[in-house]
Amino acid sequence: MFKGTTTIGTKNYAAEKKVLTQIEQIGQTLDNERMKQEKADQNRIKKLASRLKKLQNEHRRYYIPNEIDRLYTENGGLEMNASTGQDVTTYYVNLPANKIELWARIEADRLINPVFREFYTERDVILEERRQSIETNPDGKLYEAFMSKAYKVHPYGIPIIGYPQDLTYMSQTAIRHMHRKYLSPENMIIAVVGDINPSKTLKLINHYFGRIPKGNYRPTAIPAEPPQTEERKVEVLFDANPSMIIGYHKLTAPAVEDYVFDVLETILSKGRTSRLYSKLVLQMQIADSISVHNGMPATRYANLFAILARPRHPHTNDELQAAIFRELEILKTSPVTDLELAKAKNQLKMDYVKSLDSNSELASILSYYELLLGDYRYFSSYISHIDKVTAMDIQAVAVKYLATGNRTIAVLNKKANEDASTGKNEK
Amino acid sequence: MLTRNRFCLLLVGLIIVCWATPLWAIDLEKKVAKAKLDNGLTVLMLERNSVRQFRSISATASEQSMKSRDKAVLRTFWNI
Numbered sequence: 063m064f065k066g067t068t069t070i071g072t073k074n075y076a077a078e079k080k081v082l083t084q085i086e087q088i089g090q091t092l093d094n095e096r097m098k099q100e101k102a103d104q105n106r107i108k109k110l111a112s113r114l115k116k117l118q119n120e121h122r123r124y125y126i127p128n129e130i131d132r133l134y135t136e137n138g139g140l141e142m143n144a145s146t147g148q149d150v151t152t153y154y155v156n157l158p159a160n161k162i163e164l165w166a167r168i169e170a171d172r173l174i175n176p177v178f179r180e181f182y183t184e185r186d187v188i189l190e191e192r193r194q195s196i197e198t199n200p201d202g203k204l205y206e207a208f209m210s211k212a213y214k215v216h217p218y219g220i221p222i223i224g225y226p227q228d229l230t231y232m233s234q235t236a237i238r239h240m241h242r243k244y245l246s247p248e249n250m251i252i253a254v255v256g257d258i259n260p261s262k263t264l265k266l267i268n269h270y271f272g273r274i275p276k277g278n279y280r281p282t283a284i285p286a287e288p289p290q291t292e293e294r295k296v297e298v299l300f301d302a303n304p305s306m307i308i309g310y311h312k313l314t315a316p317a318v319e320d321y322v323f324d325v326l327e328t329i330l331s332k333g334r335t336s337r338l339y340s341k342l343v344l345q346m347q348i349a350d351s352i353s354v355h356n357g358m359p360a361t362r363y364a365n366l367f368a369i370l371a372r373p374r375h376p377h378t379n380d381e382l383q384a385a386i387f388r389e390l391e392i393l394k395t396s397p398v399t400d401l402e403l404a405k406a407k408n409q410l411k412m413d414y415v416k417s418l419d420s421n422s423e424l425a426s427i428l429s430y431y432e433l434l435l436g437d438y439r440y441f442s443s444y445i446s447h448i449d450k451v452t453a454m455d456i457q458a459v460a461v462k463y464l465a466t467g468n469r470t471i472a473v474l475n476k477k478a479n480e481d482a483s484t485g486k487n488e489k
Numbered sequence: 490m491l492t493r494n495r496f497c498l499l500l501v502g503l504i505i506v507c508w509a510t511p512l513w514a515i516d517l518e519k520k521v522a523k524a525k526l527d528n529g530l531t532v533l534m535l536e537r538n539s540v541r542q543f544r545s546i547s548a549t550a551s552e553q554s555m556k557s558r559d560k561a562v563l564r565t566f567w568n569i
Binding site for chain 2: 252421
């Protein structure tokens with residue numbers, strides 16, 4: 063998507079297109095040959111790779127790199143970027159209000175006339191990104207193992223970046239299919255926040271984005287994750303300091319329990335006076351760090367209440383785990399204090415107010431909840447729901463959800479010296 | 490005395506922030522304009538004054554980072 067359109071990022075699209083078509087043909091033939099693995103003709107691979115390289119060099123004569131970025135920057139644009147999570151892909155930019163038409167022209171053009179330039183180079187970049195962030199990264203490796211253990215059926219168990227086998231032979235045809243299916247107007251939200259005139263802005267958006275044809279988008283049926291009935295464990299061996307993730311399945315927003323878990327997350331780990339931090343990091347000194355997250359990995363479907371922690375040397379994952387479980391048991395037997403509850407609610411309110419300060423943050427939040435929950439007003443009613451949470455509610459969710467049978471534990475332990483192999487052992 | 494005055498100021502600040510919260514919420518709900526184009530595209534628009542627009546433009550990249558809770562979860566703790 064960041065490689066321009068038929069008019070942006072090219073010196074001569076008619077000539078460029080011929081080269082791009084050849085690149086795709088040779089690239090696909092090369093992939094097909096490589097897919098044969100041990101039966102592949104190495105001579106043919108060599109010839110095809112050399113031909114592909116020549117065509118890629120030829121393509122550089124027509125391609126203008128980063129032209130969209132330059133257009134935005136020259137017009138006062140900032141922080142143009144994109145992010146992809148388990149639920150949504152977001153494209154965003156901050157621009158002066160009088161440049162909104164420029165934005166509409168560029169973005170509508172990207173959606174209507176995208177050109178996937180430098181496809182094979184980008185594919186290699188993503189594979190390298192995966193190697194760096196997961197395969198050679200202890201935290202990434204632990205997280206991947208944890209998610210695939212916690213989700214047996216639901217695609218939340220699949221990493222956002224995908225697996226190497228998905229990426230290695232990914233074709234441009236697949237990318238075009240994804241683009242047509244998911245970046246269709248019915249599946250898209252535009253949020254504009256700032257010094258705008260809404261009626262004029264809507265006219266402008268309608269003029270540029272209204273041209274995008276309907277995509278006949280039909281949501282894919284996503285299988286629900288069956289209820290977990292027994293504790294799951296996975297161990298990752300890696301040459302790194304120990305760490306762990308403990309997760310419990312729970313309902314997602316706008317279920318009442320989700321607000322309760324937001325308050326519980328704050329009570330347990332937000333700030334130095336929070337329960338887990340003060341007890342395990344400061345008082346007992348058995349944890350190096352501890353963090354609690356409600357809503358891992360995303361919001362659209364039932365998700366996890368997760369605890370991420372690192373033991374402090376010489377303490378072990380087992381010791382820290384036992385201490386965390388003791389704290390969670392206390393939640394089930396005695397209600398949190400009024401002071402803890404009030405403090406957590408104030409912190410959440412403060413975060414809420416802070417998030418209103420930035421236009422880009424607001425645009426992101428509005429579009430996110432509109433897309434996922436079908437109503438951006440989830441955000442504006444958030445504080446009133448938080449206010450209703452009681453100590454009894456917290457105790458009730460602790461009893462119901464923080465149960466052994468609903469728990470997944472992933473631990474990363476240091477690989478013993480004599481064990482030269484890498485990988486994970488499942489218990 | 491100085492410490493006490495500072496504490497009072499902080500308290501007043503907090504009260505103002507907390508009091509302002511529901512106003513923001515109401516304001517936000519009223520001011521967001523929602524429209525659906527013929528092709529099914531949903532558009533949300535929120536008009537805000539130019540001072541805040543300027544503040545947003547000068548915001549740091551970190552303010553941008555919470556694009557969704559999906560990513561924030563990992564970035565916060567382990568910077569994956």
